[in-house]
Amino acid sequence: MSTPRTQDLAVIGSPSTNTELTIDLLQEATEERLVGALTAFQATQNGTPITSVGQVVGIELRNRWHEDSVFRNLIKRTGEIPPITNRQDTRIANLVVGATFKASEQGYDPEVLGMVPPTGTRVFRVDQLLLDNLLKVYQSEIVYLGKAYANDVMYPMWFKHFGSGAGGAGEAYHLGVFGKTGSGKSGLAKMMLCAYAKHREMGLLIIDPQGEFTLEMQGKRQGKQGLPIDQVMKAQGRGIQSYGIGDIQLDDWTTFEEMLISLGLCEELTVTHSANAVRAAEVMRNTLERAEASGRKSFPIAGLNTEAALTAALNGLLDAQSLQYIFPSNDPRRRLQNRVQDILNNRLTEVFRDKWQPIAELFAAGAKKRRLFGIVHDLIGTANTSVPRPVVVIDLSARGNQGRFWTEELQRRILGKLLEVLVAQGTSSLSSGDSANVLVVLDEAHRHAPSGKLDEDSHAERLRLMLRRAVRETRKYGIGWFFISQTLGGIDNEILQQLRILAFGFGLAMGSEFDRLRDFVGGDKRALELYQSFRDPQSFPRRDLQEFPFMAVGPVSPLAFSGKPLFFTAFTDPKEFLRVNKLAAGAVVAGGLPFGNP
Secondary structure (H helix, E strand, C coil): CCCCHHHEEEEECCCCCCCEEEEEECHHHCCCCCCCCEEEEEEEECCEEEEEEEEEEEEEEECCCCCCHHHHHHHHHHCCCCCCCCCCCEEEEEEEEEEEEEEECCEEEEECCCCCCCCCCEEEECCHHHHHHHCHHHHHHCEEEEEECCCCCEEEECCCECCCCCCECCCCCEEEEECCCCCCHHHHHHHHHHHHHCCCCCEEEEEECCCHHHHHHCCCCCCCCCCCHHHHHHHCCCCEEEECHHHECCCCHHHHHHHHHHCCHHHHCCCCCHHHHHHHHHHHHHHHHHCEECCEECCCHHHCCCHHHHHHHHHHHHCHHHHHHHCCCHHHHHHHHHHHHHHHHHHHHHHHHHHHHHHHHCCCCCCCCECHHHHHHHHHCCCCCCCCCCEEEEECCCHHHCCCCCCHHHHHHHHHHHHHHHHHHHHHHHHCCCCCCEEEEECCHHHCCECCCCCCCCHHHHHHHHHHHHHHHHHHHCEEEEEEECCCCCECHHHHCCEEEEEECCCCCCHHHHHHHHHHCCCCHHHHHHHHCCCCHHHCCCHHHCCCEEEEECCCCCCCCCCCCEEEEECCCHHHHHHHCCCCCCCCCCCCCCCCCC
């Protein structure tokens, strides 16, 4: 493959290995921006022409005369030594090989660089034509999220669905996007979601604890990102199903019993110790579940939203055996008895409105309410069908559920119940031999799977354990998880270890964040130095000048076969993203504004 001499940047020098090469920059390239540049060289391996592509991860200037103490004394007086200064400078760069291709009848096939090319081998800047030729076989699978760092060439990536067949990985894997506020992580995550949306055989479930994705799917742009993600989904023939807390009908007595404790009714009854509260909730549950009249259930779980149900539950607590079961000693027993009688005689309506009704409504039936089993079945049950699968958004945010009873504990409970249903239905799909082929997106992941110690037996701890179980077990069912978070060090390490594709935006270069980052890049010093050189996107003087750089690891690109980190700059214009990926040609972009929060 011929390349113009104007592209030549360097030649391979010494010492070099088959994974990291030392290259000597040519004179005409010394003033170019090369750190992060996508470059290539050609060689012969086993008698077959090969082309290797990699990124420059660092440049070092050496002038051995300037390092001599005698000449340094001269320089400090004159500032330069004309025959030596500048003319004797040498610039040495490090080139990390990302992928190697060999010529074949189909075009180019992936290869492993198992030799070191000779010194003097020309290294040249990669252009779009070269990339298109190397990746022609994969062109239908290629997605562009931005340009190669320090290059004006689009960086090829691929996001495969989890099933078999064309464009499929054959297995599920987990992803993560991390970066401080304003690093562009939300914009990148939405572009990645659009990339997966191209696989119509793949279901998409978005768990939205902040309400951002819900509003985006309603066509209400958040921040100044401007990407019409809802129109992209609809252009792929996908239906969008959005559910708030009020649209979900919980349907089991065990969850009802847990809600009596976590949402404050037991505390209202002065039963504050966890063990006593569990027994009190059990008594109320059994009283209602077992109550019958004329052979029929008096209080079905979907019909608890009445003062009669509350009265029956409270009277169940007044039974002598129940009081003794809840409290073994007399004083707490009398206190509970007095509080229950006070509520029944004086404050029944108040307690019903403030404590009982918000819980009962979660289990009440309604024309527009759906059970979590049915919602998840819409995703998993449509596997292996030719119909484009839906995008399901579960809005657990306080903003999206205004006017309703909302607490963080309620959010955790519903998320935990959703995880149980996902695992259960995923297990069923595995037993039938079908891959669920579903991607689950969890925004603000650090809030639900934090690192560090949590109170034992707290629901926060149980939810984290459930998430750990989900990322470990659901992969074999064909369910992958996509975590989005502002922090890397604040997420549970067991979950992070399960992630296969990760993208890191600006702001993770300090403390425990940087320690985690070092682990993910295998201690690659050069890659870490390049990441640390990222400029804060919010420091640019004008919005149109902003850059949103990212470092990514994992099988996210056909140029990342070696497993080394790759660097790219995310698109700042949503129109460009839609155009180059041939997505939603008729979609209207809100103002064509750049990605990233202001």
